[in-house]
Amino acid sequence: MNLLPKDAYGCPFLQLAPMEGVGDRCFRKAMASIGGFNEAVRDFLRVPRNAHVKSLAKEYEADELASLPLAAQLMGSDPDLMAAMAQEIQQRGAPRIDINCGCPSHTVTGRGAGSSLLKDPNFLHVIAKAVVQAVTIPVTLKMRSGYQDTSLFKENLLAAQESGVRYITLHPRTKVDGYTPPARWDLIAEAKSILRIPLVGNGDILNVDDALKMLRDTKCDALMIGRGSVINPFIFHQIRSHFSQTPYQPKWEDLMQYFDVYRASIPSGMPLRVQVGKLKQLLQFLFKSNAKLLEKRMTVLTSTHTQPEEFLNFVKPLLQEGWSYSLT
Numbered sequence: 001m002n003l004l005p006k007d008a009y010g011c012p013f014l015q016l017a018p019m020e021g022v023g024d025r026c027f028r029k030a031m032a033s034i035g036g037f038n039e040a041v042r043d044f045l046r047v048p049r050n051a052h053v054k055s056l057a058k059e060y061e062a063d064e065l066a067s068l069p070l071a072a073q074l075m076g077s078d079p080d081l082m083a084a085m086a087q088e089i090q091q092r093g094a095p096r097i098d099i100n101c102g103c104p105s106h107t108v109t110g111r112g113a114g115s116s117l118l119k120d121p122n123f124l125h126v127i128a129k130a131v132v133q134a135v136t137i138p139v140t141l142k143m144r145s146g147y148q149d150t151s152l153f154k155e156n157l158l159a160a161q162e163s164g165v166r167y168i169t170l171h172p173r174t175k176v177d178g179y180t181p182p183a184r185w186d187l188i189a190e191a192k193s194i195l196r197i198p199l200v201g202n203g204d205i206l207n208v209d210d211a212l213k214m215l216r217d218t219k220c221d222a223l224m225i226g227r228g229s230v231i232n233p234f235i236f237h238q239i240r241s242h243f244s245q246t247p248y249q250p251k252w253e254d255l256m257q258y259f260d261v262y263r264a265s266i267p268s269g270m271p272l273r274v275q276v277g278k279l280k281q282l283l284q285f286l287f288k289s290n291a292k293l294l295e296k297r298m299t300v301l302t303s304t305h306t307q308p309e310e311f312l313n314f315v316k317p318l319l320q321e322g323w324s325y326s327l328t
């Protein structure tokens, strides 16, 4: 079965990237209210040594986004625990399990998981195979181009492929790169020429032109978008509309609904000040979406409101002013 089908107009399969912190449940639900993507990937579920997998797995909710599929991502370095966690997640209804081989965080990599797996293709293979063999649902793997450098790039790709994962998602930066230098799309093209399983391209897609260029230059099979969707939540619809040649104009009401869903999804027990902090975190991306909004970004981020409603009432007119410039 093709896990990454194109739509009727030839638009590639579009995925909402996992983004721990920024892209939490509130964001995913808000994005689902706008739609346009085929599947979301949940931010990683840590599988630490001595993990009690049954209780950890409860953080994953298969029906979080109603009818939109939500893949689970696991991050760990103990093959038996990763396999046990995968089984729990499968039982909880996950459509797919993704293995994290990219997280650069020291607290994670210090224990040999995330991007640390890229230091040792043989061990990456052991982990991925353990998960593949533990479940019947598709297992995939998301990786960076390397840890310190790209010297093991090909070995890691092949180790993943040989483990039996169904496809690979490549974010073509090394762990050391973090998020700053431009993503190396040439490595996506190279990976595509090496692999026989499908490849999802990811990294620095901020608008429709970027999406088309990545597809053209790399020949990747599908696209995953992270930060570009926090900056412009309508990006998936805009890509889709290019293929269907049906004009798509984002509506102000849709953006307001996005905020309403986001706000309603914030746990009510969270201190109000922290709720405002969360909204600011979201808005610091959105206010990058055009030059007019960018001018107001600092005003929003430095506002001293402590009540979420008050803060949103302050922000909405600023947003509306910049809105006429349309999102990139």
Ligand SMILES: Cc1cc2nc3c(=O)[nH]c(=O)nc-3n(C[C@H](O)[C@H](O)[C@H](O)COP(=O)(O)O)c2cc1C
Residues within 6 Å of the ligand: 017, 018, 019, 020, 021, 022, 023, 042, 043, 044, 073, 100, 101, 102, 103, 142, 171, 179, 202, 203, 204, 205, 224, 225, 226, 227, 228
């Ligand atoms: C705040 C943040 C959190 C992230 N968390 C995860 C994660 O949990 N799992 C993962 O595989 N990648 C994670 N990533 C990487 C993204 O999924 C993606 O690969 C990267 O941001 C490049 O894509 P983009 O340019 O479209 O954002 C994270 C990225 C950011 C910015």
